[in-house]
Amino acid sequence: MPGGVIVGAQWGDEGKGKITDLLAERAEVIVRFQGGNNAGHTIVREGKEFKFHLIPSGILHAEKTCVIGNGVVLDPAVLLGEIDGLKRRGVDVGNLRISANAHLIMPYHVLLDTAGETKLGKLSIGTTRRGIGPCYADKALRLGVRVQDLLDPKILRTKIRAALEPKQQALRELSVQRRKLRKEAGEAAEPTTEVAADEVPDPRLDLHTMTEEHVNFGHRLEPHIADTARLCWEALDAGRTVIFEGAQATLLDLDHGTYPFVTSSNPIAGAACVGAGVGPTDIDEVWGVAKAYATRVGAGPFPTELEDEIGKRMGERGREFGTTTGRPRRCGWMDLVALRYAVRLNRMDTLAITKLDVLSGIGPLRVAVRYRSREGAVLDSFPYHQSILHSATPEYEELPGFDEEIGDCRAAADLPVGARDYLGFISEFVGVPVRLVGVGPDREQAIWIDS
Numbered sequence: 001m002p003g004g005v006i007v008g009a010q011w012g013d014e015g016k017g018k019i020t021d022l023l024a025e026r027a028e029v030i031v032r033f034q035g036g037n038n039a040g041h042t043i044v045r046e047g048k049e050f051k052f053h054l055i056p057s058g059i060l061h062a063e064k065t066c067v068i069g070n071g072v073v074l075d076p077a078v079l080l081g082e083i084d085g086l087k088r089r090g091v092d093v094g095n096l097r098i099s100a101n102a103h104l105i106m107p108y109h110v111l112l113d114t115a116g117e118t119k120l121g122k123l124s125i126g127t128t129r130r131g132i133g134p135c136y137a138d139k140a141l142r143l144g145v146r147v148q149d150l151l152d153p154k155i156l157r158t159k160i161r162a163a164l165e166p167k168q169q170a171l172r173e174l175s176v177q178r179r180k181l182r183k184e185a186g187e188a189a190e191p192t193t194e195v196a197a198d199e200v201p202d203p204r205l206d207l208h209t210m211t212e213e214h215v216n217f218g219h220r221l222e223p224h225i226a227d228t229a230r231l232c233w234e235a236l237d238a239g240r241t242v243i244f245e246g247a248q249a250t251l252l253d254l255d256h257g258t259y260p261f262v263t264s265s266n267p268i269a270g271a272a273c274v275g276a277g278v279g280p281t282d283i284d285e286v287w288g289v290a291k292a293y294a295t296r297v298g299a300g301p302f303p304t305e306l307e308d309e310i311g312k313r314m315g316e317r318g319r320e321f322g323t324t325t326g327r328p329r330r331c332g333w334m335d336l337v338a339l340r341y342a343v344r345l346n347r348m349d350t351l352a353i354t355k356l357d358v359l360s361g362i363g364p365l366r367v368a369v370r371y372r373s374r375e376g377a378v379l380d381s382f383p384y385h386q387s388i389l390h391s392a393t394p395e396y397e398e399l400p401g402f403d404e405e406i407g408d409c410r411a412a413a414d415l416p417v418g419a420r421d422y423l424g425f426i427s428e429f430v431g432v433p434v435r436l437v438g439v440g441p442d443r444e445q446a447i448w449i450d451s
C-alpha cells in the first residue's frame with residue numbers, strides 16, 4: 001500500500017499506536033494528520049512501555065521518517081518534552097519532521113479550554129483540557145500561530161498580540177461570570193489554578209514572556225521544521241509506502257461523530273488528505289482499528305455502555321484509563337451498528353481488532369446489531385439525529401465467547417473456536433476482513449490473518 005491510512009473506528013483508544021507500529025515495518029514515512037496532545041498512544045516493546053501524545057508511533061523505527069502534518073495542532077512544550085524523553089531512552093529522533101504550517105497550541109488555548117468546560121458545568125464535553133478546541137477555532141478564525149512563525153520573533157510577537165487580546169477579554173468575562181455564579185450559589189473561594197482572575201494579570205498571558213519562550217522553542221524545533229507535504233509527495237511519487245496515522249476516532253469526528261461530544265478535528269480517513277497535503281488518489285488502502293469491545297472517555301452518547309460488573313471487568317482487564325488524562329474509560333459491548341457506519345464513512349478495506357484477550361472468561365459475548373428508538377422503531381443504521389441516538393437502545397446478538405487465555409496465540413488457528421467465531425461474526429456483519437488481531441499489549445502479541 002504506497003498510501004495507507006489508519007483510523008480509529010470507535011471512540012478512540014482502540015490501540016492504533018500498536019497497529020501503526022506493526023504496519024510501519026512496511027512503510028518509510030509515517031504521518032500524523034490531525035489532533036494534538038489530546039491523543040495518547042502506548043506501545044510496549046520488549047516489555048518497555050513508550051507513551052506518545054504527538055510524535056507518530058513509527059518513531060521507534062530509527063530509519064523511518066516521522067511527520068507531524070499540517071493538520072495537527074501542537075503544543076511545543078509538550079512536543080519538546082516528548083523529544084527529550086525519547087532521547088533520554090536512547091531513541092533517535094533525527095528523522096522527525098514537523099510541518100511549518102501546523103498550528104500551535106498556545107497557553108491561552110489551554111486556559112480557554114478549561115474555562116469553557118467549567119462554564120458548561122453539567123453540559124461539559126469532558127475535553128482533555130489540552131486546548132485543542134480553542135486552537136482549531138483560532139485556526140478557522142485566522143488568528144492562529146503556526147510553527148513557521150516560531151522562526152521570526154517579530155512576526156511571532158505580532159501574531160501572539162493579535163490572538164491574545166480577544167482571549168484576555170474572553171477569560172476576564174468568563175472569570176467574572178463564574179464568580180457571580182459562585183456567589184449566587186453561596187460558594188466562597190475561587191479556585192486559583194483555573195482561569196485568570198480579572199484584576200490579577202496571569203503571568204502565563206504576558207506577551208513578552210510568551211514570545212521569548214516561543215522563540216526558544218523555535219530554536220530547538222528548527223532542525224525538524226520542514227515542507228512536509230512535499231516530503232510526502234516525493235515519497236509517494238517514488239513508490240515508497242507512506243502511512244497516514246489518525247488520532248482519536250470516527251465517532252469523535254467534528255462533522256460525522258456524536259456532535260457536540262466530539263473533538264475539534266476530523267479523524268476520518270478523508271481528512272488525511274487535508275491534514276497531510278496529499279490528494280485522494282494518493283490513498284490506496286484504509287485500515288480501521290476497533291477494540292474487541294467498546295470504550296469512551298468524556299461525555300456523550302454510548303448506546304452499548306455497561307454500568308455493571310461486566311463493564312467493570314472489561315475496564316480492569318483492559319487497563320482502561322486514558323493515556324492523556326488518566327480518566328477511567330466507560331466500557332461496553334462491541335457496537336456493530338456504529339462500526340458498520342465507521343466502515344462506510346472511512347471506506348475501510350481492512351479491520352484490525354485489538355484487545356481480544358480482554359474478553360476471555362467474560363462469558364457469552366454480546367454485539368449490538370441494531371438499535372430501537374424510544375418509539376419502538378427498528379434502527380439498522382447509525383442515527384444521524386442526536387436525540388434519537390441519545391435515547392436509542394441497542395439490541396444484541398449473543399455469541400458463546402471463550403474462556404481460554406489467548407495471549408500466546410500467534411496464528412488464527414491457535415485461537416479458540418469462540419474467539420474465531422466472534423471475529424468472523426464482526427467481519428461478516430460489517431463486510432470487511434479482519435486482518436490483524438491484538439491478543440495482548442506487547443507488539444509480538446498480534447495475529448496476522450491472510451485473506
Ligand code: IMP
Pocket residue numbers: 011012013038039040125126127128129130131132133247248252261262263264297298299
Ligand atoms: P478534546 O479533543 O480534548 O477537545 O476532547 C473532546 C472529546 O474527545 C472528549 O470527549 C475527549 O474525551 C475525547 N478525546 C479526545 N482525544 C481522545 C483520545 O485520544 N481518545 C479518546 N477520547 C479522546
